[in-house]
Amino acid sequence: MTEPLGSPGSPRRRNRLRIVDELRRAGSASRVELIRATGLSRTTVSKLVAELQADGLVVERPAPGEGSAVGRPPMALSLTPAAGTAVGLDFGHAFVRVAVADLSGTVHAEARRDFDVDRDSAAAIDVAVEMVDEVLAEAGMSLERTVGVGVAVSAPVVRGRAERGAHILPGWPAFAPVDELEARLGRPVLIDNDANLGALAEVRHGAGRGAAAVLYVMLSAGIGAGLVLDGQLVRGHRGLTGELGHVVVDPGGAICRCGNRGCLETVAAAPALLDTLRPLHGDDVTLERAIALARDGDEGTRRLFADAGRAVGRAAGAVCNVVNPDLVIVGGDMVLAGEVLVDAVRDGIAEATIPAIRDDAGGAAARLGDRAEVLGAIGLVLAETDTAAIAGLAAGAAQNAVA
Numbered sequence: 001m002t003e004p005l006g007s008p009g010s011p012r013r014r015n016r017l018r019i020v021d022e023l024r025r026a027g028s029a030s031r032v033e034l035i036r037a038t039g040l041s042r043t044t045v046s047k048l049v050a051e052l053q054a055d056g057l058v059v060e061r062p063a064p065g066e067g068s069a070v071g072r073p074p075m076a077l078s079l080t081p082a083a084g085t086a087v088g089l090d091f092g093h094a095f096v097r098v099a100v101a102d103l104s105g106t107v108h109a110e111a112r113r114d115f116d117v118d119r120d121s122a123a124a125i126d127v128a129v130e131m132v133d134e135v136l137a138e139a140g141m142s143l144e145r146t147v148g149v150g151v152a153v154s155a156p157v158v159r160g161r162a163e164r165g166a167h168i169l170p171g172w173p174a175f176a177p178v179d180e181l182e183a184r185l186g187r188p189v190l191i192d193n194d195a196n197l198g199a200l201a202e203v204r205h206g207a208g209r210g211a212a213a214v215l216y217v218m219l220s221a222g223i224g225a226g227l228v229l230d231g232q233l234v235r236g237h238r239g240l241t242g243e244l245g246h247v248v249v250d251p252g253g254a255i256c257r258c259g260n261r262g263c264l265e266t267v268a269a270a271p272a273l274l275d276t277l278r279p280l281h282g283d284d285v286t287l288e289r290a291i292a293l294a295r296d297g298d299e300g301t302r303r304l305f306a307d308a309g310r311a312v313g314r315a316a317g318a319v320c321n322v323v324n325p326d327l328v329i330v331g332g333d334m335v336l337a338g339e340v341l342v343d344a345v346r347d348g349i350a351e352a353t354i355p356a357i358r359d360d361a362g363g364a365a366a367r368l369g370d371r372a373e374v375l376g377a378i379g380l381v382l383a384e385t386d387t388a389a390i391a392g393l394a395a396g397a398a399q400n401a402v403a
């Protein structure tokens with residue numbers, strides 16, 4: 001039985017927060033690591049950890065073996081889903097993806113459903129709400145313990161609102177997914193552009209781990225980019241950083257959905273590639289089919305991905321000359337075409353950068369594949385949620401445990 005937590009500023013509550021905070025940050029830690037990280041005494045850490053365990057907020061398990069640091073002790077402490085849950089939602093053009101994670105960002109369940117989001121955004125919200133319920137239930141988590149819902153959308157996001165306009169998301173004119181989802185789920189909802197969130201996830205959990213400056217390029221039905229410097233997304237004046245798809249690469253080229261002529265998207269995004277493939281492979285050719293053709297060695301399709309990759313690389317290279325990243329990561333569903341695309345992006349970067357910058361920037365395939373955006377949506381919630389708010393939930397859990 002635990003004693004009351006005391007006033008918000010009490011040393012006991014503060015120390016408890018430090019332990020919760022450290023477990024959030026590290027994902028898992030031994031008692032010795034907690035003592036080192038918090039500066040608290042062995043006695044205090046042992047007592048508070050025992051309390052958190054009794055409250056059902058912390059659990060002790062064998063430390064994850066694969067990929068963990070060498071010499072880590074065999075048992076490690078981590079937060080349980082009862083300490084708080086983060087929900088991630090990714091609205092692609094043609095699918096909805098949902099994942100739920102604990103406060104350290106470990107995903108406990110996820111699902112993806114094909115859905116024409118562009119055509120019917122209201123129904124897409126219905127699908128998302130239904131999937132959130134299902135995935136939370138599968139993970140044994142609840143909306144009550146959810147600290148927030150992160151949402152990735154394929155549209156520019158300005159001050160927490162998706163920009164409206166038929167040219168951006170055809171089916172989402174005059175529609176506010178944040179308000180609708182907050183009303184339906186009753187939890188705080190945060191939204192960001194999908195390329196920004198993919199960038200965040202690749203830096204935290206994927207190919208960009210340990211890199212200080214990362215340019216993430218998302219190649220899909222559109223082309224976007226996310227720029228992360230010192231672990232932070234660069235948003236720019238209005239939050240529109242990363243509209244790489246609208247860099248003009250052919251001033252006499254096709255008219256773009258943005259109204260300009262010859263944007264990168266008109267030559268290198270999936271719809272442009274499919275337009276080229278239709279006369280050869282039929283009107284119903286899909287990106288999936290194009291990727292399969294390229295992987296099976298179809299020369300024309302491989303050339304198409306290579307040309308697209310080179311154009312993307314040259315545009316990304318111009319950005320590299322300005323921001324000098326350690327790494328360029330290529331993500332989005334087009335990256336499933338494999339090396340033919342990623343190598344071409346690398347070649348394009350090499351053509352467009354000064355040697356010293358080229359040596360740094362490299363170019364690597366995204367490691368999280370098409371999950372990067374939903375994982376980034378979870379990351380957004382975790383980054384924006386402060387530990388005191390979580391401890392409010394933790395205190396609630398403690399009271400429930402006592403009751």
Ligand SMILES: [Zn+2]
Nearest residue numbers: 246256258263
């Ligand atoms: Zn454009």
